[in-house]
Amino acid sequence: MSVSSGVELSQLVNPPVRFDPVTETIPIKYIYGDSIPKPIDLLDNIDLEVESWVNGFNTVLKTINEDPSDSNLDLLDQFLFNHASWKDHLTLSWDFHQFHGLENIKQSIVSQVENFKITNFTLDKKETDHFKNGYKVDKLQSNDPLIECISVIINANNEFGKVIGLFRLVSTTAGLKAYTLYTRLDDIKGFEEGKRVLRPQGVNHGQHLNRTSWLDSINDRFKWGEEKQPTVLIVGGGQGGLNLASRLHAMGISHLIVEKNPKIGDNWRNRYKFLVLHDPVWYDHLAYMDFPEVWPIFTPKDKLASWFETYAESMELSYWTNKTVEHSVFDEKNNVWKVKISDNDTGKIVELFPRHLVMATGHSGEPNIPTFKNQDKFKGEIVHSSKYKNGKLFEGKNALVIGCCNSGHDISHDLYEQGAKTTILQRSTTCVVSSEFGLKVTNRGTYEEGGPRVELADLLAHSVPIKLQNLLQQQQYKTTIEGESELYDALTKAGFKLDAGFGATGLFGKYVRRGGGYYIDVGCSKLISEGKITMKQGVEIESFKEDGVIFSDGTEINDLSIVVLATGYSNMKDSSKRFVESEVVDKLKPVWGLDEEGEIKTMWRDSGQKAFWFMGGNLALSRYFSKLLALKIIAYEKDLLS
Template sequence: MTVNPSKVALSWISRFGKALESGDVNATVYSLHTDGYFRDILVFSWDNRCLHGDANLTAYLTGALDKVSIRGVKLETRGGLTPQYGPLSDKLSLRAVSAGFTFTCAVGVGRGYFYLISTDSGEWKALVVMMALADIKGHEEIENELGVYGDHTLAWTNVLQERQRAIESDPHVLIIGAGQTGLNVAARFKQMGIKTLVVEANPRVGDNWRKRYPTLSLQSPKKSNSMLYQEYPRTWPVFAPRDKLADWLEQYAQSQDLVVWTDSQPLPHPIYDNFTKQWAVVVDRAGEHVTLHPAHIVVASTFGAPRIPALPKQDGFKGPVFHASAYQSGKPFTGKKVVVVGGGNTAADICQNLVFHGAQSITMVQRSSTWILSRDSARVMFERVFPEEVDIDISDLIAMAYPMNLMRKMDEETVEQAMEEQKTTQQGLAEAGFKIRAGKDFLTLWYEGSGGYCKAVRNPPVPVADVWSIALDVGCSALISSGKVKIKQGVELAELNTDSVLFTDGSSLEADVVIFATSYENIGDTMRKTLLGDEIMDRVGPVWGLDEEGELQGCYRPTGQPGLWFAAGHFYVSRAFSKPLALAIKAIELGLMEV
């Protein structure tokens, strides 16, 4: 069958737009497939929602469609968003017509994206529709300034200093954490006219990367890891090394004119005033206590505190015992017997480094199972979503359109193919005793984990079988298959003796060093213990992970505690969802959204 994607898309958007503009809920719902997904980012409610099925969507739109007043629905003309026809997924035969569109609504302008599939009757309907608020009228995001100030009478240095003073004396938002997430959010807020101060506990911006092991590099290609408004140089490595990324973040804060206090952190416990709608928060700024009254606090961190199991007789162990976050090199452990607890990326990188530096023996304790994906396969996957030739904001819009619950369904059909592609590698791992996780796709685990490559497990502790890991293979699989890295599978450490570790199955192993690559606490749990306390965090509920609709829990959306927000996840997540977060805060400021 020959398909003209422009004709199909134009016909559908005309019907869909007419239904929206007339407030006809039934006609709007009819435009979607009966198994379709409708993702709403701040258009029909001040939240991120994803409705599946006719009944749910009908209930959601009833009463809301008239109030929103959708107008001017039309196809996008920007490159990368014009109609095209192709496979819905690289592993599925199902093909779809996709395109972007724009519209206006009562409060501003919006952007959307859709995937159309042909029904048995030959009618084209939407399997996916995403509509997102892009800007509030009169408060649009600024692209850039002219660069001439006071009719060419003011120097830029003086202008910048005055802006910094205004923010430091009275920030509207306090962001905790100057990693890539905090900086992306701060950069977005700045362009949205939201006075934002960032506090960072480390002495320098980028230290959250500098303090990790030196051989660390990003496991996804640089395009997907771009910062807002400022992509990496074309000459950069495809997989950015730790120190290059750290230095990039430091210069990014400066080039984006962000106001960051380093060597600074808020003290327990901030108090929210329900009458003034402001926080009273004391910040320890290099030993000086400064009281601030922001309207909003954004906790911008993916990870909480390192998870280090407390084991019996640990104090009696003769060698070092530490978390992977403190690992710097395998050189001090040349000739040593090392036990690495964990089966994810960090554990694999550490084991590989220990082999390079000549450790006598290396045993990886894989407590449960691991989803393995080769770095080459991951690169292909990410570059398909974030192609070099497409502007990153367009790629982000398209990625935002894809519902996670649909991706979960597609997992069931694609996982066997993914396993088959890596059959040789996985066979060698299995023969070495390494357990492969099956039944879920990499991207699903990527979202269900902490926005990357490990799972920040919530309290109370979960069974070993539920503590899965993700690893992108950059060489450790071959070391496991060859026996240079041995596997102890399906057990936990029970206790440490003077020169050995005892496992829960009763076996033991001689050891000189124990390294826990056991991930991190959920950031909500750490905030409960260290900063915000039980009363506030009891209102917040889960932070990270996916809710029933496939939306992130507690991140980039209202948390239940007025004035408190969480931001976390991969570079893409903070790039894309910093905009809805900024719009929500701006809407509260303008009285459009209730606190």
């Protein structure tokens, strides 16, 4: 596999797709700039130096909050590199930002002085299992050149609540300086999560006339109507809706999930029979409720569906199932939504008036269903991957799967195991990372057996600004390719076209920018490389005929029984057209991909329409960002957003 240089692409937020991994290690200049590194083990007293840096930085921030003059801003020069990045979630503004470069950081600090006043930075010394005295030494790169940093967990405050964060300090001959800073709003005063010492009592001791039982109060959560309206109505009861509802419930905000299926969990239960999550259990916990320690590493979809049901009951969530949101209109005068909801069995319409409407119908939008010449003449079955169930019906028959991402591979794998003669059509290129090796490389130090608790793992994972993230992901993909060279060579020999993702950042870099274009290998790659699944690459379907297809290169598949369209989905914005008035749809921003600073567009953020929000992503992203969206909704309710 030919490889060329490309590490410089790490400094771009949205680099082009590369087809080979980088060859270089991380250049020392990207971390240390013009400074001379000093090995951390040569520090006289690391505890004292870290404490001194945090205290000094806090003093400077306090000074700037009192007087944001240029001379005071310049005091930051001794604490931050010129090339430092500050990634912030809701502490310097009510949005997500990444400020790259010292001058941009200074401007962001000035802009937050009037309303936010972030201050009181202290070391968080509670994380004793993985951090000692509030910090730990991390190797950003173990090979030559050695690059290390001191990861520091901090607590702080702003005008609205508590702040947590993680700074990466680098040791130089001139002292410690920050290479990356990350801050996140952890709560809003008066709406703290009801957990641990703030957990509910569960009972009112003493004498209470006409006392109602816990069961009565729980049953009351399903009753909504003219005299009782939910603050937030959530469309969809998958991981996005459930995580957000649990956050809102813990913060004292009323909610209602409307799920179109008969039961919570059916969005997973109804998918193809042998679907199993590709992400490991440590990555997939839901908010407040980890999977048990005996849970399998990779979760079967029906097991996950049952867990969703259990979760909704255990977290005391409010939900209506077997109901469909038919239409929604925003009442500008009263700042409420008028939402019509129909019962799927009876057709009866109920109208509710929530203050917020959240679309949690899944990260993807509507299925992309291409049309083909003469497809109406085809006597077999054409089905989108979202409707595919089981390959058993096609045992001994010819099957064609169009698309080479996760769904295309999984369905091809299933068809093969059920005895179908399967062909997979790859129209462009795919980034492949194995579940057994590649994901372990990516998740090392965060989501793994014996790793940090999930809240700390989330802090570590999300504290990485885009430029450092690109550098680390380039090296992770490079390590993956080196460790699985036989797999990739075999795929290439079989005619499969690989890519290394955007700027050679691998799978996750593709996920956050495109939402697809990758496969987490759980066995299908071997079937392709061994010819057990036939490979077609770089061609299109020219035309259907009664019993098969003709490709653009003139080849054909005859006696074809099924064609599965694993052709992906449109933008999530398109799904809103099903139940929101057209005037609202026109205001909505496209969802997903990275903005110019490196944050995911629109999801969990301002949608373009007041009090309308998108909630989605995989289980891990839904868990993490559900809290931030809940805080945004509370800020809206308290009239804090500007």
